[in-house]
Amino acid sequence: MALISSIMEVAAMVPINNLIKSVLVALASLQLTSDNYPQQATVYDGQNFDFIVVGAGSAGSVIASRLSEVTDWNVLLIEAGQNPPDFSVVAGLSAYLARTKYDWNYESEDDGYSSQSHKNKNIHYSRGKALGGSSSINFMYYVRGNKADYDTWEELGGQGWGWDNVTYYFKKSEGNQDQEIMQSDSADLHNSTGPLKITRPATDTQTTKYFEAFGYKHEILTDTNGHEQLGYSLPQYSIADKQRQSAAIAFLSPDTVKNRSNLFVLKEALCTKIIFDENKRATGVEVKLSSDKIISLYATKEVILSAGAVNSPQLLMLSGPV
Ligand SMILES: Cc1cc2nc3c(=O)[nH]c(=O)nc-3n(C[C@H](O)[C@H](O)[C@H](O)COP(=O)(O)OP(=O)(O)OC[C@H]3O[C@@H](n4cnc5c(N)ncnc54)[C@H](O)[C@@H]3O)c2cc1C
Ligand SMILES: *[C@@H]1O[C@H](CO)[C@@H](O)[C@H](O)[C@H]1NC(C)=O
Ligand SMILES: *[C@@H]1O[C@H](CO)[C@@H](O)[C@H](O)[C@H]1NC(C)=O
Ligand SMILES: CC(=O)N[C@H]1CO[C@H](CO)[C@@H](O)[C@@H]1O
DSSP: OHHHHHHHHHHHHSOOOHHHHHHHHHHHTTOTTGGGSOOOOOOOTTOEEEEEEEOOSHHHHHHHHHHTTSTTOOEEEEOSSBSOOGGGGOGGGGGGGTTSTTBOOEEOOOOSSTTTTSTTSOOEEOOBOBTTGGGGTSOOBOOOOOHHHHHHHHHTTOTTOSHHHHHHHHHHHEEEOOHHHHTSTTGGGOOSSSSEEEBOOOOOHHHHHHHHHHTOGGGEESOTTSSOOSSEEOOOBSEETTEEOOHHHHHHSHHHHTTOTTEEEEOSOEEEEEEEOTTSOEEEEEEEOTTSOEEEEEEEEEEEEOSHHHHHHHHHHHTOOO
C-alpha cells in the first residue's frame, strides 16, 4: 500500500496541462464507449424492487451483478455519476481523471497535524463518481492484501472475512491472463476465467535493474498476490486487452450481464436518504434524479449501502437517528 500511495503522490504532482484535460473531458461527451455500460433505467416514484444497491463502485457493481444472476430478483443499482469518460479506459491517462466531474473532489481539512508540508495544509482526496466508482479512476494495481490481516479480522469477530473465505470470492471474480502466474506454485490462489481480467507487465530490463539495485536479487517474486509476499515483484494490474478493467466493465457490461431484464441501473441519481420503518429496518431510499425531482423507491428484501468509505457513512448520518 505504501507503493500505491507513493504512486498517487507522483501522479498528483504530474503537471497536468489543463487544456489537454478539458479537451479529454469534452471528448468524453461523445460517449463512444457507452455500449460498454448498461442503459439508463426508467423508474417511478414509489416503485418496489427486491434489492436496492446504493453506489455502483467496486463493491456495488459486483453485488448488483451477482444478485441479478437470480432471475426472480429485481435489482436496482443507483449511481450518482454517469458512464465513465471514454479516455478512462486508457491506463496512461489515469492522472487526468482527478479533479474532473468524475471525481467527488473532496479536500481534507487542516487539522493542525496532517499534511502540514502542503501549501494549503490539506490534500485533494479523489473518489470516483461514475459507474465503476473509484475503479473507473484509480491506478489499477491488483493487490489483495495479506492473509494475516483477513484472519485477524475474522478473529476479531468479522465472521466470513477470513482468508479462506475471501479467497473463494477473489477466485470467483478473477480472470488472470498471466501464464507464468497460472503455472506457478501460487496458481491455487488464482482463476483465469472470471470476469475481472488481470495482467502483469512484461519483464523489462530497467525494472530488473532496480530490483538488483535494491539488493534483493534472490527475492524477486513472480506473484505479489502469492503465498509468499516478502520481496519485490512486478505489479499485477486490472488491465486487459490494453484497457482498464473497471468494476463496471468487468461486472456490468453487456457481455457480463447480457441485458438482464431484472437489473435496473439508475445513473445520475443521488441517494439522499435511507428510509427506515418503525422497526428500524431499512425499507427504501430517497433519490434525487438529474431533473432535481426527489422520489422514493422501496426494497422488499434489502437496501445495500456501497457508496464508498466517505459517502456511505455520510448517507447514514443524513438519514437521521433510528
Ligand atoms: C486515484 C485513486 C487511485 C487508486 N489506486 C488504486 C490501485 O491502484 N489499486 C487498488 O487496489 N486501489 C486503488 N484505489 C482504491 C480503490 O479504487 C478503492 O478502494 C475502491 O474502488 C473503493 O470501492 P468502493 O466500492 O468502496 O467505493 P467506490 O468505488 O468509490 O464506489 C462508490 C460509488 O458510490 C457512488 N455514490 C456515492 N454516494 C452516492 C449517493 N449518495 N448516491 C448514489 N451514488 C453514490 C459513487 O459515485 C461511486 O460510484 C485508488 C483510489 C483512487 C481514488
Ligand atoms: C473461475 O471463474 C469462473 C467464471 O466466473 C467460475 O465459474 C469458476 O467457478 C471460477 N473458479 C474458481 C476456482 O473460483
Ligand atoms: C444488449 O442490448 C443492446 C441494445 O438493445 C444490443 O445492441 C446488444 O447487442 C445487447 N447485448 C447482448 C449481449 O445481448
Ligand atoms: C467458501 C467459504 O469458505 N465459505 C465460508 C465463509 O464463512 C462462513 C461463515 O464463517 C461459512 O459458513 C462459509 O462456509
